[in-house]
Amino acid sequence: MATQPIIHIRGLRNQFGAQVVHDNLDLDVHRGEILGVVGGSGSGKSVLLRSIIGLQTPAAGTVELLGTNVRNIKKSQLEKQTGVLFQSGALYSSMTVAENISVPLIEHAKFSRREAALLARMKIALTGLPAHAADLYPAELSGGMIKRAALARALALDPEVLFLDEPTAGLDPIGAAAFDKLLVTLRDALDLTVFLVTHDLDTLYSSCDRVAVLAEKHVIVAEPLATVSEFDHPWIQDYFHGPRGRAAIQAQTRLHQED
Numbered sequence: 241m242a243t244q245p246i247i248h249i250r251g252l253r254n255q256f257g258a259q260v261v262h263d264n265l266d267l268d269v270h271r272g273e274i275l276g277v278v279g280g281s282g283s284g285k286s287v288l289l290r291s292i293i294g295l296q297t298p299a300a301g302t303v304e305l306l307g308t309n310v311r312n313i314k315k316s317q318l319e320k321q322t323g324v325l326f327q328s329g330a331l332y333s334s335m336t337v338a339e340n341i342s343v344p345l346i347e348h349a350k351f352s353r354r355e356a357a358l359l360a361r362m363k364i365a366l367t368g369l370p371a372h373a374a375d376l377y378p379a380e381l382s383g384g385m386i387k388r389a390a391l392a393r394a395l396a397l398d399p400e401v402l403f404l405d406e407p408t409a410g411l412d413p414i415g416a417a418a419f420d421k422l423l424v425t426l427r428d429a430l431d432l433t434v435f436l437v438t439h440d441l442d443t444l445y446s447s448c449d450r451v452a453v454l455a456e457k458h459v460i461v462a463e464p465l466a467t468v469s470e471f472d473h474p475w476i477q478d479y480f481h482g483p484r485g486r487a488a489i490q491a492q493t494r495l496h497q498e499d
């Protein structure tokens with residue numbers, strides 16, 4: 241028997257005034273997978289993410305997370321079950337990295353300041369940051385370090401599901417590839433389920449088990465990359481088989497040859 245999906249969406253509709261962003265959207269995300277979500281600019285990827293974590297109330301349809309309708313999950317419970325890495329990183333600029341990671345530990349898990357500081361240092365190590373990063377302020381970090389620090393904070397409460405919005409945006413190719421690798425390592429080590437919004441084709445090739453494509457207000461396909469890239473749709477053909485798509489395939493082939 242197939243196991244229950246971690247995220248189960250049926251008939252989702254989102255609209256802002258007269259603008260319909262999602263209409264009759266269905267999607268399942270399975271335990272332990274990294275699902276990449278792609279689509280044109282404005283196709284509704286971020287709104288979909290926000291609908292799953294309860295930040296956007298849909299006009300119609302159901303969103304279940306870990307078997308419960310998101311509408312019936314308390315905010316505090318949601319914040320324990322899910323880790324979110326927003327595009328900007330969204331760290332508090334007046335706090336050190338360790339203090340940033342301590343915030344959810346103190347607020348939601350009721351750890352003392354001292355315990356939270358110790359746990360924060362473990363999360364810092366987990367995401368591959370050097371130990372001294374704990375005492376740095378966000379302005380003192382590189383772009384790649386900011387993403388890792390934000391990831392460490394997203395993982396602070398040991399969530400079951402991790403949501404990432406464009407995690408490699410703004411990183412150089414080497415930093416982005418390292419982040420992609422880290423994501424797979426953490427998924428394997430922590431048994432995470434990952435919902436990943438991205439434009440980065442390299443991320444799809446290196447990290448994602450399946451790819452969901454948003455177009456025409458719904459998910460037109462959600463399958464492994466090899467199937468999706470051959471799907472007969474103009475946006476998909478352009479995306480995967482245009483110049484950037486070809487470059488990503490070549491980069492991936494080179495990586496496999498080096499392994």
Ligand SMILES: Nc1ncnc2c1ncn2[C@@H]1O[C@H](COP(=O)(O)OP(=O)(O)OP(=O)(O)O)[C@@H](O)[C@H]1O
Nearest residue numbers: 256259261279280281282283284285286287288437
């Ligand atoms: N709070 C809001 N109020 C009004 N319109 C919104 C709101 N949030 C999103 N939208 C609109 O919904 C549509 C989808 O937005 P969304 O941010 O989900 O797109 P996206 O696929 O993530 O785009 P991108 O790849 O450019 O980040 C856009 O047209 C956007 O302007």
